[in-house]
Amino acid sequence: xSLDPPAxxxxxxxxxxxLASPPASGAPGAPPGxxxxxxxxxxxxxxxSPRVRDSWRxxxxxxxxxxxxxxxxxxxxLIASPRPGGRLDSEATTPVGAHALAQLLRDQGVEVRPAGTxxxxxELATPDSxxxxxxxxxxxxxxxxxxxxxxPGDRLLIEPVTxxxxxxxxxxxxxxxxxxxxxxxxxxxxxxLRAGTAMTGGVSYNGPAGSRSCYGGSVIAFHAAGRQITVxxxxxxxxxxxxxxxxxxxxxxxxxxxxxxxxxxxxxxxQTSGARREGEATLTDLIxxxxxxxxxxxxxxxALVAVWRARRLGPVVAERLPVVVRAAETVEGRGRLYRSxxxxxxxxxxxxxxxxxxxxxRLGLTGDATPAGVVAAVAMRTPLDSHQAGxxxxxxxxxxxxxxxxxxxxxxxxxRQVRDS
Amino acid sequence: MALTGRTxxxxxxxxxxxxxxxxxxxxxxxxxALLTALVVADLLLAGGVRPLRLERSGERRVRLxxxxxxxxxxxxxxxxxxxxxxxxxxxPSARALPRQQSLDVPAGERRRVVxxxxxxxxxxxxxxxxxxxxxxxxGLAARQGxxxxxxxxRVLPPFLSRSxxxxxxSRLRELEGRHPVLIRGQGTEFDSLREYVAGDDVRSIDxxxxxxxxxxxxxTWRPERxxxxxxxxxxxxxxxxxxGVDPASGDPSGWPRLDWSMDAALLLAALAARAGxxxxxxAHDRTVRAWVSGASRxxxxxxxxxxxxxxxxxxxxxxxxxxxxxxxxxxAHRCLVxxxxxxxxAALEEGLLPVLPQLASRHLVLLAAVSDPRVAAMAEGRxxxxxxYDAAAAEHLRGARRRMTARLRRHGVEVVxxxxxxxxxxxxxxxxxxxxxxxx
Numbered sequence: 116x117s118l119d120p121p122a123x124x125x126x127x128x129x130x131x132x133x134l135a136s137p138p139a140s141g142a143p144g145a146p147p148g149x150x151x152x153x154x155x156x157x158x159x160x161x162x163x164s165p166r167v168r169d170s171w172r173x174x175x176x177x178x179x180x181x182x183x184x185x186x187x188x189x190x191x192x193l194i195a196s197p198r199p200g201g202r203l204d205s206e207a208t209t210p211v212g213a214h215a216l217a218q219l220l221r222d223q224g225v226e227v228r229p230a231g232t233x234x235x236x237x238e239l240a241t242p243d244s245x246x247x248x249x250x251x252x253x254x255x256x257x258x259x260x261x262x263x264x265x266x267p268g269d270r271l272l273i274e275p276v277t278x279x280x281x282x283x284x285x286x287x288x289x290x291x292x293x294x295x296x297x298x299x300x301x302x303x304x305x306x307x308l309r310a311g312t313a314m315t316g317g318v319s320y321n322g323p324a325g326s327r328s329c330y331g332g333s334v335i336a337f338h339a340a341g342r343q344i345t346v347x348x349x350x351x352x353x354x355x356x357x358x359x360x361x362x363x364x365x366x367x368x369x370x371x372x373x374x375x376x377x378x379x380x381x382x383x384x385x386q387t388s389g390a391r392r393e394g395e396a397t398l399t400d401l402i403x404x405x406x407x408x409x410x411x412x413x414x415x416x417x418a419l420v421a422v423w424r425a426r427r428l429g430p431v432v433a434e435r436l437p438v439v440v441r442a443a444e445t446v447e448g449r450g451r452l453y454r455s456x457x458x459x460x461x462x463x464x465x466x467x468x469x470x471x472x473x474x475x476x477r478l479g480l481t482g483d484a485t486p487a488g489v490v491a492a493v494a495m496r497t498p499l500d501s502h503q504a505g506x507x508x509x510x511x512x513x514x515x516x517x518x519x520x521x522x523x524x525x526x527x528x529x530x531r532q533v534r535d536s
Numbered sequence: 537m538a539l540t541g542r543t544x545x546x547x548x549x550x551x552x553x554x555x556x557x558x559x560x561x562x563x564x565x566x567x568x569a570l571l572t573a574l575v576v577a578d579l580l581l582a583g584g585v586r587p588l589r590l591e592r593s594g595e596r597r598v599r600l601x602x603x604x605x606x607x608x609x610x611x612x613x614x615x616x617x618x619x620x621x622x623x624x625x626x627x628p629s630a631r632a633l634p635r636q637q638s639l640d641v642p643a644g645e646r647r648r649v650v651x652x653x654x655x656x657x658x659x660x661x662x663x664x665x666x667x668x669x670x671x672x673x674x675g676l677a678a679r680q681g682x683x684x685x686x687x688x689x690r691v692l693p694p695f696l697s698r699s700x701x702x703x704x705x706s707r708l709r710e711l712e713g714r715h716p717v718l719i720r721g722q723g724t725e726f727d728s729l730r731e732y733v734a735g736d737d738v739r740s741i742d743x744x745x746x747x748x749x750x751x752x753x754x755x756t757w758r759p760e761r762x763x764x765x766x767x768x769x770x771x772x773x774x775x776x777x778x779x780g781v782d783p784a785s786g787d788p789s790g791w792p793r794l795d796w797s798m799d800a801a802l803l804l805a806a807l808a809a810r811a812g813x814x815x816x817x818x819a820h821d822r823t824v825r826a827w828v829s830g831a832s833r834x835x836x837x838x839x840x841x842x843x844x845x846x847x848x849x850x851x852x853x854x855x856x857x858x859x860x861x862x863x864x865x866x867x868a869h870r871c872l873v874x875x876x877x878x879x880x881x882a883a884l885e886e887g888l889l890p891v892l893p894q895l896a897s898r899h900l901v902l903l904a905a906v907s908d909p910r911v912a913a914m915a916e917g918r919x920x921x922x923x924x925y926d927a928a929a930a931e932h933l934r935g936a937r938r939r940m941t942a943r944l945r946r947h948g949v950e951v952v953x954x955x956x957x958x959x960x961x962x963x964x965x966x967x968x969x970x971x972x973x974x975x976x
Binding site for chain 1: 538539540541543544545547548550551552554555556557560561563564567568571585586588589590591592621623625626627628629636657664665666667669680681682683684685776777778779789790792793848849851878908910911914915918920921922924925926927928929930931932933934935938
């Protein structure tokens with residue numbers, strides 16, 4: 116009996132009606148049964164990959180929308196978002212920045228020269244400029260302070276630390292700390308008088324002889340070595356947030372705009388004395404400039420290798436697989452249940468029932484034999500007495516697992532004895 | 537489009553150039569521009585993939601466990617040579633090898649690409665796509681594209697039990713004898729009259745016929761023929777359970793009951809066809825999945841394996857009422873209904889038992905079930921308490937199956953409950969026994 120597939124399958128006629136179309140898995144409309152595989156000429160392939168221009172046509176809308184989104188986002192960020200920066204930064208538009216003041220000064224014809232470092236400040240400063248120094252905690256370095264002290268022109272110190280006070284405003288000492296609140300000038304400094312009340316406070320200072328102390332000592336102005344030095348205990352009135360209140364804007368402009376140009380030294384990061392000693396070079400200085408670019412080139416190479424390896428030769432083929440269910444799963448589950456509940460009674464009953472099922476026909480009994488009859492027959496055919504046989508076949512459930520194992524083995528022995536007898 | 541490793545290698549070599557170049561930034565841009573130019577040139581000079589014409593030929597059918605070759609003819613009508621890789625992708629269980637092959641088709645010529653399939657399970661295996669990667673002359677970049685070249689391989693049941701067929705056929709011949717027998721008995725019907733020869737049993741002399749002629753004439757008898765056998769395959773959830781070891785792939789998670797049942801059904805069909813009986817086939821769970829009727833003796837097996845090939849076990853409860861109705865509608869005369877299902881006590885209790893009397897009243901019912909060797913192995917465990925608990929669970933199931941068997945036999949149903957590798961011969965033996973007893 117061979118199983119050669121008949122090459123020309125005859126059409127299903129009245130004599131051989133064949134129907135084998137599985138409704139669940141078969142494709143709808145597929146010709147049924149054996150004739151499905153044989154019909155038709157050898158099929159030619161049809162390209163299924165999209166052409167380049169097709170994929171471009173399909174995706175260009177997405178690219179266009181993405182481009183528009185990127186442009187819109189960039190414009191929005193540039194226009195609307197606050198420019199970040201530290202406190203009193205001349206470019207920061209955050210509440211604690213000072214972009215508003217810098218802008219007002221520029222509008223009034225004062226040239227604002229932002230300087231991020233002491234070195235830069237020295238370059239930008241001229242004898243007719245005013246040096247505005249803030250965030251002096253970032254300048255706490257004696258070398259820097261000495262350099263800064265050589266900068267020509269007037270000085271406006273905002274919240275100076277003690278070291279800065281000593282270096283840049285000699286003779287001024289810090290006094291008590293006061294609340295920042297709206298205060299009257301209380302002095303004859305023209306800048307303060309013209310401004311009127313202002314949000315001042317913070318540290319109050321004791322100036323040298325000849326100094327003018329305004330706003331309860333929080334603004335001190337004096338002449339020293341041919342320059343005007345002003346010390347301000349709190350820069351709050353200069354910030355974007357507070358500038359519009361009281362006479363804050365007037366006071367700030369009067370103080371900072373006293374000269375045609377202001378060098379704005381408010382560092383955002385701790386500064387160090389930058390002058391490096393001769394002959395000392397860090398590791399990065401010793402690396403030739405080509406190395407960084409070579410690494411970039413290697414990165415490109417790695418990216419190209421990734422593209423090479425990532426490209427599959429054709430798509431992943433998926434397949435519907437039949438479910439894998441082991442038929443014995445329910446039995447294993449029942450066994451585990453017995454085990455977890457230590458169901459020795461049920462286990463023993465199942466084992467005894469199986470043994471009885473097997474030995475009763477061999478004993479020449481029928482299915483409706485009584486226990487007493489079975490025990491008597493067993494006692495007759497095996498070395499066991501009727502008491503032992505009864506305990507083994509119809510006794511109580513074992514007390515522990517060892518008893519259960521022993522019971523199972525004894526039942527096996529009994530079965531063998533009955534079989535061999 | 538695809539790149540090759542050469543592109544990456546060139547870019548890496550470019551890093552050395554950049555390292556020693558006087559202007560590294562310019563060198564990076566230069567290397568990049570050079571690479572881009574080379575890749576674009578390679579892509580433009582590569583043979584086109586889209587114009588390729590692909591045609592298939594080869595086998596449409598294969599028996600599970602056998603290998604089959606599918607030939608793909610690649611014709612290159614374009615002006616440039618197509619050199620590169622080709623992959624004929626099939627669903628994973630078709631196990632198509634080699635996974636990818638090199639391809640070199642000069643312009644205007646064609647080449648054949650042979651893929652060998654060794655399917656690991658029964659059913660229809662469809663080809664996915666054919667993907668060609670055509671390298672440029674520099675080997676830096678390649679054009680890539682896929683073609684759909686549909687082809688279906690029908691993986692037929694392996695009919696492993698055919699090795700039992702000669703033994704069963706010789707028993708069948710024993711039964712019916714090479715020559716008509718003289719003994720009248722159960723399972724025989726009147727065959728013909730012939731002249732008496734010395735040695736014939738005098739009891740078989742037909743005196744009436746002898747009187748009409750001058751010779752002594754004896755009656756001869758033969759086993760009954762032209763009985764009907766209807767094989768009903770249950771394709772419901774109980775047939776999805778895996779038992780034994782998958783003979784096709786050696787997978788220890790087993791082979792579905794359905795496949796073992798099909799194997800047994802094929803042996804029975806082959807045997808019954810040889811014995812001169814008519815064999816019909818029905819696959820049913822909630823609806824009729826397959827129905828084969830009236831196939832001639834010679835083509836019965838090929839029709840059967842074709843009908844069986846696409847059948848998968850459905851995860852639904854069997855509709856026994858519908859199955860009995862389908863059998864009653866299709867079998868007008870008395871026949872042997874061979875039910876290939878599982879002897880699952882719970883499922884049978886609710887499904888088959890209530891409708892069984894209706895079926896058994898008109899037909900002879902033989903129920904064949906594949907038992908699980910794993911359960912048999914579990915029932916032997918005695919080493920530890922855990923094994924004994926498992927053995928108790930296994931004995932519980934076997935006891936339930938024994939009781940169900942006894943109940944079915946009380947209904948007049950024959951039951952064959954055998955291990956997977958025994959089910960086919962056991963079913964054949966049961967059929968032969970019924971035939972010998974004249975109960976068909």
